[in-house]
Amino acid sequence: MSKKTLLAVVGPTAIGKTALGIQLAQHFDTEIISADSRQFFKEMEIGTAVPSIDELETVPHHFIQHKSIMEPYSVGDFEKEALLILDELFQRKDLVLIVVGSGLYVDAVVSGLDEFPEVSPEIRVQLNQQLEHDGLESLQNELKQKDPDYHKMVDLDNPHRLIRALEVCRASGKPYSKFRNQSRPERHFRTYYIGIDAPREIIYERINARVDLMMEAGLLKEAQKLYPNKALNALQTVGYKELFEYIEGDCTLEFAVSEIKKNTRRFAKRQLTWLRKNEAILWVPYNAGPTAVLQMVTDRLKTNLYA
Numbered sequence: 531m532s533k534k535t536l537l538a539v540v541g542p543t544a545i546g547k548t549a550l551g552i553q554l555a556q557h558f559d560t561e562i563i564s565a566d567s568r569q570f571f572k573e574m575e576i577g578t579a580v581p582s583i584d585e586l587e588t589v590p591h592h593f594i595q596h597k598s599i600m601e602p603y604s605v606g607d608f609e610k611e612a613l614l615i616l617d618e619l620f621q622r623k624d625l626v627l628i629v630v631g632s633g634l635y636v637d638a639v640v641s642g643l644d645e646f647p648e649v650s651p652e653i654r655v656q657l658n659q660q661l662e663h664d665g666l667e668s669l670q671n672e673l674k675q676k677d678p679d680y681h682k683m684v685d686l687d688n689p690h691r692l693i694r695a696l697e698v699c700r701a702s703g704k705p706y707s708k709f710r711n712q713s714r715p716e717r718h719f720r721t722y723y724i725g726i727d728a729p730r731e732i733i734y735e736r737i738n739a740r741v742d743l744m745m746e747a748g749l750l751k752e753a754q755k756l757y758p759n760k761a762l763n764a765l766q767t768v769g770y771k772e773l774f775e776y777i778e779g780d781c782t783l784e785f786a787v788s789e790i791k792k793n794t795r796r797f798a799k800r801q802l803t804w805l806r807k808n809e810a811i812l813w814v815p816y817n818a819g820p821t822a823v824l825q826m827v828t829d830r831l832k833t834n835l836y837a
Contacts, residue, residue: 555589
């Protein structure tokens with residue numbers, strides 16, 4: 531009996547993954563799992579570029595605005611829930627789409643997570659406060675001291691990765707790297723990756739245009755509404771942090787918007803760094819027509835889909 535297929539749509543932010551995912555889901559008569567940790571939260575609509583109502587009605591989506599920012603929700607929680615939904619979908623479908631915004635989250639579904647010790651929520655709160663008061667460099671220095679091996683390989687500009695590593699270090703008294711690369715569970719499905727490729731200047735143009743559209747759609751009002759909860763982990767994300775600084779009077783609105791664009795471009799660069807390590811990705815041009823893309827994808831699947 532052949533394995534089922536998980537088709538992962540990947541690429542940098544603002545490149546068109548939602549549209550391609552819907553196109554492929556319609557072609558294969560299937561459903562979409564969203565692996566974008568920013569889109570899980572119902573209070574964060576504009577700043578996370580969730581699919582529109584029309585898009586959500588075109589194809590069934592899972593894990594879009596299904597949680598509140600007030601609810602703790604980890605990548606481990608997502609892994610468990612996504613696997614349960616995949617089991618249910620694979621009863622009816624041979625192929626399911628997963629549209630990827632967060633590399634860690636799709637890795638959890640495809641390969642499983644390493645087992646880490648329990649971490650008290652207070653530790654994460656403390657680390658977020660440290661980031662806010664003492665800056666990113668304080669986290670970098672602490673990680674270098676507590677886990678020099680991981681310090682050499684981690685993206686030092688990614689506060690989420692630094693905080694995740696440090697909370698494990700603090701909770702266990704051991705280096706984070708000691709818990710990584712353990713044996714992983716077998717998955718009863720195959721995974722194929724489809725990536726959307728574009729020149730960097732095109733990616734950056736799309737990011738800038740998207741941020742402008744978000745501001746026109748009311749991102750500032752959304753940030754003002756969320757500001758009382760700004761310490762929550764869900765809100766430690768690009769688009770909100772910068773506007774919180776404006777709300778506090780630390781910068782102009784123009785500067786805050788420019789920082790959102792700059793930090794989103796940095797985020798896209800980190801996404802591309804993660805993606806380039808995966809040699810299994812089939813890259814399709816961002817401006818390829820639907821017929822050409824479908825042909826490329828079906829050709830990739832054809833040789834192994836029923837092997």
